[in-house]
Protein backbone atom coordinates (compact mmCIF):
# COMPACT_ATOMS: atom_id res chain seq x y z
CA UNK A 1 0.00 0.00 0.00
CA UNK A 2 3.03 2.30 -0.09
CA UNK A 3 1.90 3.41 -3.58
CA UNK A 4 -0.70 5.72 -2.16
CA UNK A 5 2.10 7.76 -0.58
CA UNK A 6 4.08 8.04 -3.81
CA UNK A 7 3.73 11.81 -4.24
CA UNK A 8 4.78 12.39 -0.67
CA UNK A 9 7.82 10.14 -0.92
CA UNK A 10 8.86 11.90 -4.12
CA UNK A 11 9.32 15.00 -2.00
CA UNK A 12 13.02 14.50 -1.41
CA UNK A 13 13.53 15.96 2.08
CA UNK A 14 10.87 13.52 3.32
CA UNK A 15 11.43 10.57 1.01
CA UNK A 16 11.07 6.88 1.77
CA UNK A 17 12.86 7.15 5.09
CA UNK A 18 10.46 9.86 6.27
CA UNK A 19 7.56 7.68 5.20
CA UNK A 20 8.95 4.75 7.19
CA UNK A 21 9.45 6.95 10.26
CA UNK A 22 5.87 8.20 9.95
CA UNK A 23 4.64 4.61 9.67
CA UNK A 24 6.47 3.74 12.88
CA UNK A 25 5.19 6.81 14.73
CA UNK A 26 2.45 6.89 17.34
CA UNK A 27 1.06 10.42 17.53
CA UNK A 28 -1.10 11.82 20.32
CA UNK A 29 -3.56 14.50 19.17
CA UNK A 30 -4.68 16.48 22.20
CA UNK A 31 -8.17 17.65 21.25
CA UNK A 32 -10.56 16.75 18.42
CA UNK A 33 -11.89 20.23 17.71
CA UNK A 34 -10.77 22.44 14.84
CA UNK A 35 -6.99 22.02 15.07
CA UNK A 36 -7.28 18.33 15.97
CA UNK A 37 -9.59 17.65 13.03
CA UNK A 38 -7.25 19.27 10.56
CA UNK A 39 -3.98 17.80 11.78
CA UNK A 40 -5.36 14.31 12.47
CA UNK A 41 -6.75 14.21 8.94
CA UNK A 42 -3.41 15.26 7.44
CA UNK A 43 -1.49 12.69 9.50
CA UNK A 44 -3.88 9.85 8.71
CA UNK A 45 -3.85 10.67 4.99
CA UNK A 46 -0.04 10.89 5.12
CA UNK A 47 0.18 7.35 6.55
CA UNK A 48 0.99 7.72 10.25
CA UNK A 49 1.21 4.29 11.88
CA UNK A 50 -0.84 4.94 15.00
CA UNK A 51 -2.81 7.90 16.26
CA UNK A 52 -4.57 8.58 19.55
CA UNK A 53 -7.17 11.34 19.68
CA UNK A 54 -8.66 12.63 22.93
CA UNK A 55 -11.50 15.07 23.57
CA UNK A 56 -14.12 15.70 26.27
CA UNK A 57 -16.80 17.42 24.15
CA UNK A 58 -19.88 16.50 22.16
CA UNK A 59 -20.39 17.86 18.64
CA UNK A 60 -22.52 20.98 18.22
CA UNK A 61 -23.80 22.88 15.19
CA UNK A 62 -21.45 25.78 16.00
CA UNK A 63 -18.47 23.45 15.41
CA UNK A 64 -19.22 22.55 11.79
CA UNK A 65 -17.91 25.69 10.10
CA UNK A 66 -14.32 24.90 11.12
CA UNK A 67 -14.07 21.31 12.37
CA UNK A 68 -13.55 19.64 9.05
CA UNK A 69 -13.84 15.97 10.00
CA UNK A 70 -17.49 16.21 11.00
CA UNK A 71 -20.86 16.16 9.28
CA UNK A 72 -24.42 17.25 10.09
CA UNK A 73 -25.30 13.65 10.83
CA UNK A 74 -22.55 13.48 13.51
CA UNK A 75 -24.16 16.47 15.24
CA UNK A 76 -27.64 14.96 14.96
CA UNK A 77 -26.32 11.73 16.49
CA UNK A 78 -24.76 13.84 19.29
CA UNK A 79 -21.46 12.00 18.91
CA UNK A 80 -18.51 12.86 21.11
CA UNK A 81 -15.90 14.50 18.88
CA UNK A 82 -13.26 11.86 19.60
CA UNK A 83 -15.62 9.04 18.59
CA UNK A 84 -16.78 10.82 15.42
CA UNK A 85 -13.15 11.56 14.54
CA UNK A 86 -12.23 7.89 14.98
CA UNK A 87 -15.03 6.83 12.63
CA UNK A 88 -14.13 9.34 9.93
CA UNK A 89 -10.36 8.82 10.16
CA UNK A 90 -10.79 5.06 9.78
CA UNK A 91 -12.85 5.67 6.64
CA UNK A 92 -10.03 7.85 5.25
CA UNK A 93 -7.22 5.33 5.85
CA UNK A 94 -7.95 1.88 7.21
CA UNK A 95 -4.26 1.06 7.62
CA UNK A 96 -3.88 3.49 10.49
CA UNK A 97 -4.45 2.15 14.01
CA UNK A 98 -6.61 4.70 15.75
CA UNK A 99 -7.49 4.94 19.40
CA UNK A 100 -9.83 7.50 20.93
CA UNK A 101 -10.74 8.55 24.46
CA UNK A 102 -13.76 10.61 25.49
CA UNK A 103 -12.23 12.09 28.65
CA UNK A 104 -11.26 15.31 30.31
CA UNK A 105 -7.46 15.59 30.42
CA UNK A 106 -6.33 16.16 33.99
CA UNK A 107 -3.15 16.07 36.07
CA UNK A 108 -4.24 12.60 37.19
CA UNK A 109 -4.59 10.94 33.78
CA UNK A 110 -2.33 12.84 31.37
CA UNK A 111 0.91 10.93 31.99
CA UNK A 112 -0.65 7.51 31.52
CA UNK A 113 -2.52 8.67 28.39
CA UNK A 114 0.49 10.31 26.71
CA UNK A 115 3.21 7.82 27.71
CA UNK A 116 4.55 5.70 24.86
CA UNK A 117 3.70 8.20 22.09
CA UNK A 118 6.28 9.58 19.67
CA UNK A 119 5.01 13.18 19.87
CA UNK A 120 2.06 15.22 21.09
CA UNK A 121 0.21 17.59 18.81
CA UNK A 122 -1.48 20.42 20.68
CA UNK A 123 -5.09 20.91 19.60
CA UNK A 124 -6.64 21.98 22.87
CA UNK A 125 -8.67 25.14 23.32
CA UNK A 126 -7.36 26.30 26.67
CA UNK A 127 -4.11 27.34 28.32
CA UNK A 128 -4.64 25.21 31.42
CA UNK A 129 -4.55 21.95 29.44
CA UNK A 130 -1.69 23.26 27.28
CA UNK A 131 0.47 23.90 30.37
CA UNK A 132 -0.42 20.48 31.72
CA UNK A 133 0.66 18.91 28.41
CA UNK A 134 3.85 20.99 28.42
CA UNK A 135 4.81 19.54 31.82
CA UNK A 136 3.77 16.00 30.90
CA UNK A 137 5.77 16.03 27.65
CA UNK A 138 8.85 17.50 29.35
CA UNK A 139 8.72 14.86 32.08
CA UNK A 140 8.28 12.03 29.55
CA UNK A 141 10.81 13.48 27.09
CA UNK A 142 8.28 13.68 24.24
CA UNK A 143 8.20 16.66 21.83
CA UNK A 144 5.13 18.88 22.11
CA UNK A 145 4.03 20.74 18.97
CA UNK A 146 2.21 23.72 20.44
CA UNK A 147 -0.39 25.54 18.36
CA UNK A 148 -3.25 27.92 19.12
CA UNK A 149 -5.62 30.20 17.27
CA UNK A 150 -8.53 32.56 17.81
CA UNK A 151 -10.20 35.10 15.53
CA UNK A 152 -7.87 35.40 12.53
CA UNK A 153 -4.70 35.06 14.62
CA UNK A 154 -2.65 31.94 15.27
CA UNK A 155 0.76 30.80 16.49
CA UNK A 156 2.92 27.71 16.85
CA UNK A 157 6.10 26.68 18.60
CA UNK A 158 7.53 23.16 18.91
CA UNK A 159 8.69 22.41 22.46
CA UNK A 160 11.31 19.89 23.51
CA UNK A 161 13.22 19.64 20.23
CA UNK A 162 16.34 21.38 21.60
CA UNK A 163 17.37 21.76 25.20
CA UNK A 164 18.42 25.39 24.80
CA UNK A 165 14.96 26.47 23.65
CA UNK A 166 12.24 27.66 26.05
CA UNK A 167 9.15 25.68 27.01
CA UNK A 168 5.59 27.00 27.10
CA UNK A 169 5.98 27.88 30.78
CA UNK A 170 9.07 30.03 29.96
CA UNK A 171 7.10 31.81 27.24
CA UNK A 172 4.01 32.56 29.33
CA UNK A 173 4.75 36.26 29.84
CA UNK A 174 5.57 36.75 26.17
CA UNK A 175 2.42 35.20 24.75
CA UNK A 176 -0.73 37.25 24.27
CA UNK A 177 -3.15 36.90 27.20
CA UNK A 178 -5.81 34.22 26.73
CA UNK A 179 -8.86 36.26 27.59
CA UNK A 180 -10.23 35.75 24.10
CA UNK A 181 -11.70 32.38 23.14
CA UNK A 182 -13.42 31.11 20.02
CA UNK A 183 -16.69 31.38 21.90
CA UNK A 184 -16.25 35.05 22.75
CA UNK A 185 -14.51 36.60 19.72
CA UNK A 186 -15.06 33.84 17.17
CA UNK A 187 -12.67 32.21 14.74
CA UNK A 188 -12.41 31.79 10.97
CA UNK A 189 -11.48 28.42 9.53
CA UNK A 190 -8.46 29.52 7.41
CA UNK A 191 -6.44 30.32 10.54
CA UNK A 192 -7.22 26.86 11.92
CA UNK A 193 -5.92 25.22 8.78
CA UNK A 194 -2.85 27.47 8.76
CA UNK A 195 -1.85 26.62 12.33
CA UNK A 196 -2.57 22.91 11.84
CA UNK A 197 -0.44 23.00 8.67
CA UNK A 198 2.50 24.50 10.57
CA UNK A 199 2.23 21.97 13.38
CA UNK A 200 1.92 19.02 11.03
CA UNK A 201 4.84 20.22 8.87
CA UNK A 202 7.02 20.61 11.97
CA UNK A 203 6.07 17.10 13.07
CA UNK A 204 6.90 15.65 9.62
CA UNK A 205 10.26 17.44 9.64
CA UNK A 206 10.99 16.05 13.09
CA UNK A 207 10.06 12.51 12.04
CA UNK A 208 12.16 12.82 8.89
CA UNK A 209 15.14 13.43 11.17
CA UNK A 210 15.68 17.07 10.37
CA UNK A 211 17.19 19.37 12.99
CA UNK A 212 16.54 23.09 12.93
CA UNK A 213 16.26 26.07 15.19
CA UNK A 214 12.54 26.37 15.91
CA UNK A 215 10.94 29.79 15.86
CA UNK A 216 7.74 31.13 17.35
CA UNK A 217 5.52 31.56 14.31
CA UNK A 218 2.57 33.88 14.43
CA UNK A 219 0.29 35.26 11.79
CA UNK A 220 -2.89 37.24 11.37
CA UNK A 221 -4.66 36.27 8.15
CA UNK A 222 -6.91 39.32 8.29
CA UNK A 223 -4.16 41.94 8.57
CA UNK A 224 -1.33 40.12 6.74
CA UNK A 225 0.95 40.42 9.75
CA UNK A 226 3.44 37.59 10.11
CA UNK A 227 6.33 37.02 12.49
CA UNK A 228 8.89 34.27 12.88
CA UNK A 229 10.80 34.95 16.09
CA UNK A 230 13.81 33.27 17.63
CA UNK A 231 13.00 32.86 21.30
CA UNK A 232 16.11 31.10 22.63
CA UNK A 233 16.86 34.10 24.88
CA UNK A 234 13.50 33.62 26.63
CA UNK A 235 14.56 30.29 28.11
CA UNK A 236 14.45 30.69 31.90
CA UNK A 237 17.21 28.95 33.87
CA UNK A 238 14.87 28.80 36.86
CA UNK A 239 11.81 27.53 34.95
CA UNK A 240 9.93 25.06 37.20
CA UNK A 241 8.99 23.01 34.11
CA UNK A 242 12.18 22.79 32.02
CA UNK A 243 15.15 23.75 34.23
CA UNK A 244 17.75 21.22 35.40
CA UNK A 245 15.68 20.49 38.48
CA UNK A 246 12.12 20.59 37.24
CA UNK A 247 9.14 20.17 39.58
CA UNK A 248 6.44 20.11 36.86
CA UNK A 249 4.02 22.31 38.84
CA UNK A 250 1.02 21.77 36.57
CA UNK A 251 1.21 17.99 37.00
CA UNK A 252 1.04 18.53 40.76
CA UNK A 253 -1.92 20.86 40.66
CA UNK A 254 -4.97 19.30 42.20
CA UNK A 255 -7.65 19.01 39.58
CA UNK A 256 -10.98 20.64 40.29
CA UNK A 257 -13.06 17.49 40.16
CA UNK A 258 -16.32 18.84 41.47
CA UNK A 259 -17.23 21.60 39.06
CA UNK A 260 -15.37 23.59 36.45
CA UNK A 261 -16.62 26.37 34.24
CA UNK A 262 -15.47 25.85 30.65
CA UNK A 263 -14.02 29.23 29.78
CA UNK A 264 -16.19 31.41 27.55
CA UNK A 265 -18.50 28.50 26.86
CA UNK A 266 -21.59 29.08 29.01
CA UNK A 267 -20.98 25.52 30.13
CA UNK A 268 -20.26 23.94 33.49
CA UNK A 269 -18.66 20.51 33.79
CA UNK A 270 -19.61 18.42 36.82
CA UNK A 271 -18.72 14.94 38.00
CA UNK A 272 -20.75 12.42 39.83
CA UNK A 273 -18.89 10.83 42.74
CA UNK A 274 -16.71 8.04 41.35
CA UNK A 275 -18.77 5.19 42.76
CA UNK A 276 -21.73 6.32 40.69
CA UNK A 277 -21.28 5.22 37.12
CA UNK A 278 -23.93 6.66 34.84
CA UNK A 279 -26.63 4.39 33.49
CA UNK A 280 -27.55 6.15 30.27
CA UNK A 281 -30.98 4.55 29.91
CA UNK A 282 -32.06 5.72 33.37
CA UNK A 283 -31.28 9.32 32.46
CA UNK A 284 -32.93 8.94 29.07
CA UNK A 285 -36.16 7.97 30.84
CA UNK A 286 -35.87 10.92 33.23
CA UNK A 287 -35.59 13.29 30.24
CA UNK A 288 -38.55 11.60 28.57
CA UNK A 289 -40.74 11.91 31.65
CA UNK A 290 -39.97 15.65 31.64
CA UNK A 291 -41.23 15.89 28.05
CA UNK A 292 -37.79 16.18 26.43
CA UNK A 293 -36.68 13.90 23.60
CA UNK A 294 -33.14 12.87 24.50
CA UNK A 295 -30.47 11.66 22.10
CA UNK A 296 -28.80 8.47 23.37
CA UNK A 297 -25.79 6.76 21.88
CA UNK A 298 -23.16 4.39 23.24
CA UNK A 299 -21.23 7.26 24.84
CA UNK A 300 -23.79 9.62 26.35
CA UNK A 301 -27.33 10.84 26.76
CA UNK A 302 -28.17 14.45 25.91
CA UNK A 303 -31.46 16.22 26.54
CA UNK A 304 -33.19 19.38 27.75
CA UNK A 305 -34.15 20.01 31.36
CA UNK A 306 -35.73 23.33 32.39
CA UNK A 307 -34.47 25.00 29.19
CA UNK A 308 -30.87 23.88 29.80
CA UNK A 309 -29.15 21.25 27.69
CA UNK A 310 -27.54 18.59 29.87
CA UNK A 311 -25.22 15.84 28.67
CA UNK A 312 -24.44 12.79 30.83
CA UNK A 313 -21.36 10.77 29.81
CA UNK A 314 -20.84 7.13 30.71
CA UNK A 315 -17.64 7.99 32.62
CA UNK A 316 -19.53 10.08 35.19
CA UNK A 317 -19.00 13.53 33.63
CA UNK A 318 -21.88 15.92 33.09
CA UNK A 319 -21.96 19.04 30.92
CA UNK A 320 -24.59 21.66 31.69
CA UNK A 321 -24.93 24.08 28.75
CA UNK A 322 -26.43 27.54 29.13
CA UNK A 323 -24.92 28.64 32.44
CA UNK A 324 -21.60 29.71 33.93
CA UNK A 325 -22.81 29.22 37.47
CA UNK A 326 -21.64 25.96 39.13
CA UNK A 327 -24.32 26.29 41.83
CA UNK A 328 -27.06 26.54 39.24
CA UNK A 329 -25.59 23.58 37.33
CA UNK A 330 -25.40 21.48 40.49
CA UNK A 331 -28.97 22.23 41.48
CA UNK A 332 -30.22 21.36 37.98
CA UNK A 333 -28.42 18.03 38.05
CA UNK A 334 -29.56 17.37 41.62
CA UNK A 335 -33.14 17.97 40.54
CA UNK A 336 -32.67 15.15 38.02
CA UNK A 337 -30.61 12.67 40.00
CA UNK A 338 -32.23 13.23 43.38
Ligand SMILES: [Zn+2]
Nearest residue numbers: 167170239242
Ligand atom coordinates in the same frame (compact mmCIF):
# COMPACT_ATOMS: atom_id res chain seq x y z
ZN1 LIG B 1 10.50 26.36 30.69
